[in-house]
Amino acid sequence: MSFKSMKPDNRQSGLPAWITISLWVFALICVFFMGVVMVQRTPYIRGTTDKNGISKNPGSQLAVQVESNPALPDSLAELKIDEPNSLNRKTDLTTNKPDRGNMEPVKYTIKAGDSIYGIAKKYGLEPESVLWANYDVLYDDVQNISIGDEIIIPPGDGIYYKWKESDVLQKVADKYRVEVKDILAYPANYLDITNPQIKPGDYLMLPGGYRETAVINPIVFDYSKGSGVKKSIVGPGGCSWDYQAYGSGSFVWPTANHTLTGNDFWSGHLGVDLGTVEGGPIYAADSGTVIYSGPISGGYGIMVMLDHGNGYQTLYAHLSSTSVGCGQSVSQGQVIGYGGSTGNSTGPHLHFEVRYAGGYVNPWNVL
Incomplete structure (x- = not known):
């Protein structure tokens, strides 16, 4: 009896082994x-269709259609969806980061x-905020500004x-008319609102805080009460004076340049x-009497002040020189x-003030 080999014969399959593997x-x-094609074309998105495959959210079905159909417009903003319960709104694909302002103080060299007005405008701030933050330099007087400060x-x-x-946080807030919650929530303060820790020497921003500003300007003193001495301004350019001329109540520009340059x-x-230039002419805004002419303390430099005899006074500061004397009519x-x-x-510039009955008038209201 003879037995055939038990070793399998690959030739019995009718095809070589490598062809069979390639077909599989x-x-x-x-x-x-x-499978990929079916997934791309199906409206089913997990959690957005019911058991029958009907979309609960027409917008998701629209998104699939837009992606899979190149014939549709490129921008969703161009589509008009006639859905009974939907709103048509133009899609804005631009993301704008909110402007939260400066998160840290900035040092600036004059x-x-x-x-101060121009610097504040550059940084998008009110001029008072810059003035109040620099008491040790300016002492609440914007005239105390020097190059290099x-x-x-x-x-x-x-x-x-x-x-x-x-x-104490509450007392500080009350003093400067601010809410404690606003101080705690201000991003630049970096405070834990549940347990704020503030150490002596730390700086806090009191948003919207306010305090009075002590403006230091030349004042007309009246020594006539009980003494018979005429009005005067203390300083080397002052004098005793009487009214010599009277103004009309209307004002002309005191400079040839009718523009603002510096503080408003x-x-x-x-x-x-x-705006003016070194040596440029400075004009009397109205007729009146010179009640001061010369240098004066307080940052004004060389100054002329006129009394117009009708309740108005005008002041001209930072001059290089004067051409009138105290007590003279102009x-x-x-x-x-x-x-x-x-x-x-x-x-070079002209600091110009208008006063009425002892109060200050915005020059733009009379020029």
């Missing part, structure tokens, strides 16, 4: 791609031509406050800074001095 691989690849630009509008040993009229600067438009940058100034 090809079949698996076909199945995989068919340059030629600078003003370094000041602090606070993180926002309000009071930039240095914490003291004895301070605000609570810390009760006048306007008008007419409207007459040259009374020349432009300069004396006193606390970072460049």
Whole structure:
């Protein structure tokens, strides 16, 4: 008896082994791609269709259709969806980061031509906020500005406050008219609202905080009460005077240049800074009597002040020189001095004030 070998004979399959394996691989690849196509074309998105495959959210079905159909418009904003319960809204694909302002204070060095008003405007702040943050440099007087001075630009509008040993948050908030919750929530303060820890010497931003500003300007003193002495302003350019001429109540520009350069009229600067050049003519805004002519303390440099005899007074500061003397009468438009940058100034300009009955008037209201 003879026995055949038990070793399998691959020739019995009718095809070589490598062909059989290749066919199986090809079949698996076909199945995989068919699955991908079915997934792309189905409206089913997990959690957004019911058991019958009907979309609960028409927008998800629309998104699949837009992706799979190149004939549709590229922008969803161009589509018009006629759904009974939907709103048509233009899609804005641009993401805008909210502007939260400065998160840290900035140190700034005063340059030629600078003003507190201009610096504040550059950083998007109110001028009072910059003034209040720099008491140790400016002493609440914007005239105390000099080239090379370094000041602090606070993180926002309000009071930039240095914490003291004895301070209590509620008392500080009440003093500067701020809510405690606003101080705690202000991003630049980096405070834990549940347990704020503030150490002496730390700086806090009191957003929207406010305090009075002590504006230091030349004052007309009246010594006539009981003494018979005439009105005067203390300083080397002052004198005893009587009314020599009277104004009309209307004003002309005191400079040839009718533009603002530097500080505008605000609570810390009760006048306007008008453009001029070194030696440029300065004109009397209205007829009146010179009640001061010469240098004066307080940052004004060389100054002329006129009384118009009708309740109005005008002041002209930072002059290079004057052309009138105290007690002299002048007419409207007459040259009374020349432009300069004396006193606390970072460049040639005219500081111009208008006063009425002892109060300050915004010059823009009368020019």
